[in-house]
Amino acid sequence: EAGVAQSPRYKIIEKRQSVAFWCNPISGHATLYWYxxxxxxxxxxxxxxxxxxxxxxxxxxxxRFSAERLKGVDSTLKIQPAKLEDSAVYLCASSFNLIRQxxxxxxxxxxxxxxxx
Amino acid sequence: GDxxxxxxxxxxxxxxxFLTINCTYTATGYPSLFWYVQYPxxxxxxxxxxxxxxxxxxxxxxxxxxxxxxxxxxxxKGSVQVSDSAVYFCAxxxxxxxxxxxxxxxxxxxx
Numbered sequence: 001e002a003g004v005a006q007s008p009r010y011k012i013i014e015k016r017q018s019v020a021f022w023c024n025p026i027s028g029h030a031t032l033y034w035y036x037x038x039x040x041x042x043x044x045x046x047x048x049x050x051x052x053x054x055x056x057x058x059x060x061x062x063x064r065f066s067a068e069r070l071k072g073v074d075s076t077l078k079i080q081p082a083k084l085e086d087s088a089v090y091l092c093a094s095s096f097n098l099i100r101q102x103x104x105x106x107x108x109x110x111x112x113x114x115x116x117x
Numbered sequence: 118g119d120x121x122x123x124x125x126x127x128x129x130x131x132x133x134x135f136l137t138i139n140c141t142y143t144a145t146g147y148p149s150l151f152w153y154v155q156y157p158x159x160x161x162x163x164x165x166x167x168x169x170x171x172x173x174x175x176x177x178x179x180x181x182x183x184x185x186x187x188x189x190x191x192x193x194k195g196s197v198q199v200s201d202s203a204v205y206f207c208a209x210x211x212x213x214x215x216x217x218x219x220x221x222x223x224x225x226x227x228x
Contacts, residue, residue: 004160031214042121042206042218043161056215091160097214105151106216108160 002026004109006092012115018080021112025073025094031055033106034067034077035091043091049075050097082116089113119144123207123219130197130226138192138222140181140207148209150174150183150190155204155221164192164205197226 005024013019025032031050035043046065048056052072060067064083069075079086093106124139142150152164152174165174170185179194190207207219 033216040221042123042208042220044218045216048215056213093161095214104149104210104214105163105166108153108162110160 004092004094004107006090006109006112008112009110010113010115012117013082014117015084016081018078019082019114020076020078021090021092021114023075023077023092023109025075025092026096026107029094029096029107030072031095031097031104032069032075033091033093033095034075035093037089037091037111039088046077079114082114084116087114087116119148119209119211119215119217121207121209121217121219123205123222125220125222126204127223127225130224132199132226132228133196134226136192136194136197136201136224138205138207138224140190140192140219142188142190142207142209142217144188144209144211144217146212148211150181151208151210152179152181152190152192153206153208153218155206157203161206197224199226199228202226 034046037043046060047067049069067077089111091111092109095104095106120143149168151166153161154164165176167174167183173182181192204221206221
């Protein structure tokens with residue numbers, strides 16, 4: 001079974017530039033998550049999709065971050081414009097969720113390491 | 118709100134030593150609890166999980182027991198190996214399918 005795919009693996013940009021990350025979840029997984037992991041910290045949820053709908057985006061800085069999952073499969077996360085503090089690893093994860101079932105395992109992609117100069 | 122608190126690292130142990138990484142949680146309802154491991158340069162991988170009180174999750178010699186009375190899910194291993202060197206994350210998922218991660222504990226095992 002193929003895992004969660006992410007690209008690119010690394011990205012270096014200058015502040016105020018734009019960047020986009022792509023994620024393809026495991027086939028059949030309804031729920032997709034984007035996390036931000038700053039060096040030395042645990043992953044912080046940015047946005048959670050159930051199929052193509054947003055379940056939780058309460059911690060997404062909406063003035064500069066956006067995400068979409070138009071067809072309920074793959075997803076893109078965009079930062080525009082980037083700031084120095086956006087330097088982090090951006091993790092995508094997916095799970096085969098059933099409603100009100102709490103033992104759903106998340107499968108993580110390898111992440112995209114973003115450096116903002 | 119829901120949250121997870123892990124013991125701070127880094128932790129350095131000699132090979133074959135006993136490992137404990139403490140994790141406590143705050144959550145309404147009945148969350149499921151997880152330990153994830155992140156090896157250098159890799160993504161997070163599920164190590165073990167427990168879905169209800171008194172459940173014990175185990176994998177690769179690691180164990181953790183879901184203790185509702187102490188709201189804890191401590192990770193233990195009786196004899197660590199160099200290959201166990203990684204960062205370990207405790208996490209919970211609540212009834213809204215929202216995940217919360219701890220800050221991670223870095224483990225280095227020296228020969």
